[in-house]
Amino acid sequence: MGVPSLVEKKVMKTLEPEDVQRALDGYEQDIHASAPLLGEHGGWMHAEPSEYYRNMMGSDTKDVSVVFPCLNEERTIAVCVRAARDAMAGAGLDGEVIVADNGSSDGSREAALAAGARVVDVRPLGYGSALLAGLRAAEGRYLIFLDADLSYDAAYVPRFVEALRDGADLVMGSRFRGAIDKGAMPELHRLLGTPALTKLANVLFGCRISDINCGMRGLTRETFERLDLHSEGMEFASEMVIKAARSNLRIEEIPIDFHADGRDRAPHLRSFRDGWRHLQLILHYCSPWVFWIPALLLLAAAAALIAVCPVSLLTALSAQCVVASGILVFLLGIIAQGRVTASKFLPWRNTRLHRFARNWVKLEQGILIGAATALAGMAIAGIAAFSAGQGPALLAQGWKARMAMAGAAVFICGLETFFASVFMGLFGIRVAENAPETHSRPPNETRRTP
Numbered sequence: 001m002g003v004p005s006l007v008e009k010k011v012m013k014t015l016e017p018e019d020v021q022r023a024l025d026g027y028e029q030d031i032h033a034s035a036p037l038l039g040e041h042g043g044w045m046h047a048e049p050s051e052y053y054r055n056m057m058g059s060d061t062k063d064v065s066v067v068f069p070c071l072n073e074e075r076t077i078a079v080c081v082r083a084a085r086d087a088m089a090g091a092g093l094d095g096e097v098i099v100a101d102n103g104s105s106d107g108s109r110e111a112a113l114a115a116g117a118r119v120v121d122v123r124p125l126g127y128g129s130a131l132l133a134g135l136r137a138a139e140g141r142y143l144i145f146l147d148a149d150l151s152y153d154a155a156y157v158p159r160f161v162e163a164l165r166d167g168a169d170l171v172m173g174s175r176f177r178g179a180i181d182k183g184a185m186p187e188l189h190r191l192l193g194t195p196a197l198t199k200l201a202n203v204l205f206g207c208r209i210s211d212i213n214c215g216m217r218g219l220t221r222e223t224f225e226r227l228d229l230h231s232e233g234m235e236f237a238s239e240m241v242i243k244a245a246r247s248n249l250r251i252e253e254i255p256i257d258f259h260a261d262g263r264d265r266a267p268h269l270r271s272f273r274d275g276w277r278h279l280q281l282i283l284h285y286c287s288p289w290v291f292w293i294p295a296l297l298l299l300a301a302a303a304a305l306i307a308v309c310p311v312s313l314l315t316a317l318s319a320q321c322v323v324a325s326g327i328l329v330f331l332l333g334i335i336a337q338g339r340v341t342a343s344k345f346l347p348w349r350n351t352r353l354h355r356f357a358r359n360w361v362k363l364e365q366g367i368l369i370g371a372a373t374a375l376a377g378m379a380i381a382g383i384a385a386f387s388a389g390q391g392p393a394l395l396a397q398g399w400k401a402r403m404a405m406a407g408a409a410v411f412i413c414g415l416e417t418f419f420a421s422v423f424m425g426l427f428g429i430r431v432a433e434n435a436p437e438t439h440s441r442p443p444n445e446t447r448r449t450p
Contacts, residue, residue, distance in 0.1 A: 064088055064095035064161055065140030068117070068148040069130035074106040076150045076262040081115035083154035091158035099148070100134030102126070128229070128236030135224055143224055146173075146216040149261035151184060156256055160218035169223045169249035170240070172209060173216035177255035184260045188271060189213075197278050201238065204286040205245040209253060213237055213278075216256060223249060234274040235281045242285045283336045291333025298326030302409060311401045316408075323409040324416070331420040366421030373414025381407030 066084040070077055081097050088095035099112040099119045112119050122133040135143050142164045146152040156173065163171045180190065198212040215237070219227075226247060231239040244251055261267070283290075302322040309315045384404035 062096055062140040063093045064142045064144060064157065065098055065135075065138030066095060066154070066157060067098045067100060067131065067134035067138060067143065067145040068112075069102060069127055069134065069145070070099050070104060070108050070112065070148045071102040071125075071130070072104045072106045072108060072265065073148040073263075074104070074108045074111050077108050077117075077148050078111040078115040079150060079262075080146075080148045080154060081112055081117045084157060085116055087154050087157045091161070093158065093161060095140060096138070098134045098138055100130040100137075102130040124232060126232035127234050128231040128239075131236060132229060132232075138221075141221055142218060143221060144216075144218040147261075149263050151259050151261040152216040153257060153259070156216065156254065157218075159254055160216075163252050163254060164218055164220055167250060168252040169220060170244045170251045171218040172211065172241075172251065172253050173214040173256040174209070174211040174253040175214055175256060175258040176210045177253065179257045181257070181259045184258050186271070193271065193275050197238070197275070197282070200279075200282055201241060201245075204282065204290065205242055207241055207245045207251065209241065209251065211253070212241055214256075231281065233277055234269060235277040238278045238281050242282065246285070286336075288333045288337050291329055291336065295326045295330035295333065298322050298329065302326060306402055306405045306409065316401075316405050319405055320408055320412060323412050327413045327416045331416060335420065335424060363421050363425045366424070367418055370414050370416070370418030370421055374411050374418060375414070377407045377409070377411030377414055379407070380404075380410060383407075 066088070068077065068080055068084075073080075077099060081099065084097045085095075097115075097117040099109075099117045100122050101109050101112070101119050102122050102125055109119050109121075118137075120133050120137045122130050131145055135145065142161050144157050144160050146154065152173065160171045160173075175185070176195075185194075194211065194213045198207075198209060201207045201212050202209065217240070219240075223244070226249075227240060227243045229236065229239055229243070241251070299322075302319050305315055305319040305322065381404045384400045384407060387400060
């Protein structure tokens, strides 16, 4: 499957040159998209060709593909598959059911096949990995996915398809606008975790949604290819919403009921680990000013303490604490943005600030600037201290004491900049350079980070 077949080449001879190139690009995309998929016997299994490529070759596409991520769901997967097939048949939809098996050690795979699903074997492990593989292998124009534990009702599938046909790019279920069965959602998630992450996404990205973590969603194939999703874990849910909002796509919500799952084992979700991953992704893609505005306010407050407030030991200690906090938050913003600086989904991409960061901000420069600033601060503080004396003698001489505090503040800024630059270098976080290439990319686009 590495090159087009002889028949495909003959078909291409009848096409315009630009159509041939687009078809080949689509084929190349399919090859790159196959990386996460493993065959039944351990070999590589390729994703189905892209919609454009199938159309160029004259193949029919299905209306809907329903995808279930699966890891040891033997008890419920067959019921889910049959429910999805019945829902599509009842609505007159030409569809398929795909089970993205993420390494089940029970009879999930066999149960899914017996119920009429197409099974895709997926590595590596992860909720996002399973969904990415299943969605890439799907043949439908409309892609719907939901969990395989009976917590979501597949009877909603036709409503999701209807919303997509009416022009929505991404359709999300909302458990908070529907009904949540008793015991279906942990109280920590219902009262704190999900509402907090949802509110944060709404404020930072303008999403206007009520349930960022709902596991039942639908999107068009064009939307899926445009979003260029990469997350392998539970944070996949947040990545989809953030990138859809950044792309100004039309997002709609459908109230759905959320049921207690049918598992006889512990859930795969880990509250604090997965919650942190969601938050980490949000911080990567938010505007850097979310960090820099608080940082600048803290640094301004420190400057006021040094310049205006009465000179005392308390003033000196307070100023240094505020300076340390301010520069730490500022550098945290640079570190958070540094990992995705080449992303087309950044709000400040291609701005003057972005071009400056890519062309001039280097880790080596950060280390040198940090070291030089720290030495300068040490010199300023040292000169002030030795010229006025130490202890009470220094505090009694107003401007020299303020000069010493300013020098200490400059020293702290330089020291934190130095070690932040070393930290970014140690962990391979790139601030000015493009991140490593990815395995899949949309046709005719340069490879870049998500």
